[in-house]
Amino acid sequence: MSQSYRVAILGATGAVGTELLQLLAERQFPLAELRVLASERSAGKRVAFGDETLTVEAVGDRAFDDIDIVLASAGGSRSKQWASVAKAAGAVVIDNSSAFRMDPTVPLVVPEINPDAAADHEGLIANPNCTTILMGVAVYPLHQVHPIRRIIAATYQSASGAGAMAMEEVKVQTQAILDGKTPPTNSFPYPLAFNLFPHNTPLNEAGYCEEEMKMVNETRKIFGVPDLRVSATCIRVPVLRAHSEAINLEFDQPFSPHKAKEILQSAPGVQVVEDWQANYFPMPIDASGIDPVLVGRIRQDLSHPCGLELWLSGDQVRKGAALNAVQIAELLAQRNWVKPASQRQTSFAAVGG
């Protein structure tokens, strides 16, 4: 990566935007420039980048000029609005929203799983849903050894999935309940403090919410198995920023838990956490703020000879969103799948456009 890149972050003031800034600094992404963009009302705000402080600019028609890579985390409608502007300016957009994920012309990439898919980008790469990424990182290494036939997942999703304000709201709700007061609800339809409820995204006719259908459809696309059988129950829990998942897997043949553990111990992005004596397994407080997906309780499914059960916790803001996006940017840089603006002047048709 001797080349360096002009990067813009769209949605720089949100929970994922803040993490994107941290990760670009931490991982020393080769930056020629870093532009931090947000909506008009956040313009002028200051955000931290390593030891520096950057000033947020309002996103606009010229905001992406000379930019090579856009890390977008501004919600689906803003992504739809600005992705074409950024693409037209010659940038590659790595979009964290759900707007383009199922578009057949847009690669949906988890670098540990399907890095090569990123090569086919037409100026836009989608970052998958957080629960989907975490599950994918944990189970794909097993799928490579024996194909997965069926996945049944139940999730334990933290407040961060609904943004920085939602995390704050859970704390405020919790204090209210401890003080004997009525908890306020703004980000969520029901109190999440000392409570939990099914993920409050719209339900389809079959009774599945959007979050659950993301786990089904995005997993199929990322794994490249269009008919993979997946069913999920997505639940929000009063945890701040790491998601957990109970996952039941059915393979085409018996899969020894011992062998599965060995595979996962050397799998990229995975850390096996299993102390059977101490009853110590993945927990969201341990997964918060770190890169790997913590996986444990890998055991034979008692109800099926070809089944395995496992349990994971992973940072929803980091690997579930910002880290995966930055890894995609690193992949583009490493494999030379993005052309810096300086080179675009002379070989315009090569990439993007």
Added chain:
Amino acid sequence: MSQSYRVAILGATGAVGTELLQLLAERQFPLAELRVLASERSAGKRVAFGDETLTVEAVGDRAFDDIDIVLASAGGSRSKQWASVAKAAGAVVIDNSSAFRMDPTVPLVVPEINPDAAADHEGLIANPNCTTILMGVAVYPLHQVHPIRRIIAATYQSASGAGAMAMEEVKVQTQAILDGKTPPTNSFPYPLAFNLFPHNTPLNEAGYCEEEMKMVNETRKIFGVPDLRVSATCIRVPVLRAHSEAINLEFDQPFSPHKAKEILQSAPGVQVVEDWQANYFPMPIDASGIDPVLVGRIRQDLSHPCGLELWLSGDQVRKGAALNAVQIAELLAQRNWVKPASQRQTSFAAVGG
């Protein structure tokens, strides 16, 4: 129930004991006497029973004399110690511990499922595990229509499952975290506030904890299906007193969600909670303090033609423990499966012994 009974509560000062007292009052159980028993160190404490206050007596060799029904909720080792004493005194013990549940001579009873099993008691009836009761009440009505072939459960278990002190500890931990302090841990090995972790009961060689094996083995016994395929992941969550469960069911044939909902709407002990427009489904805060198991999100399993998914919340202290025990006592009274001490004098051999 023109007859009335002499009842003793063993473990009257705990979370379940407190609830037993409330339920006996609320449901106007026909009492000739109510004796409240606990360990030596709780003797002399006062407990509420309706408008009355009762004084706790230390349990001892004569504590069960002339008692007809013992509601025991004092943990496995105390139950083992005192059940035989109570039985020898002629009482029927309804035991909330796990000590006797898998004993083939001891009925394991959920009145909505297998009331007739209680008839065969030999002075001892076991009250099942809380997660098992809640799941059983919700899925048995479906099993009666089309046999269940396989159950995969993931639980979201409240602090009350570890007792009244654990509930208090979660509040203390939560306040500590909100104040930026280190949360104390006594009842649990890890902080539960803003966190969650696999149920901290000992694990077997296959990697399943005791709580999970209770769901497997007790469900088989209660349903009378010794080879029923069940697998479970049991997780403690920072909720105070109601458990929730994501349940995946496989039947011997397709089962329409519409039909399943109709069946559950008229099932005993179940309340269907489904507002698809408002995204309103069972939540632990709604299940706390009420009798029915709340069931919702009844939907076709996307990964199996004969599968259904559902979601439930139920009060762990009430239907998960105390209410089920009181219902067993009511069953014994209604069906004349317990002989009051007054009658035992003249027809000693009839019941118990």
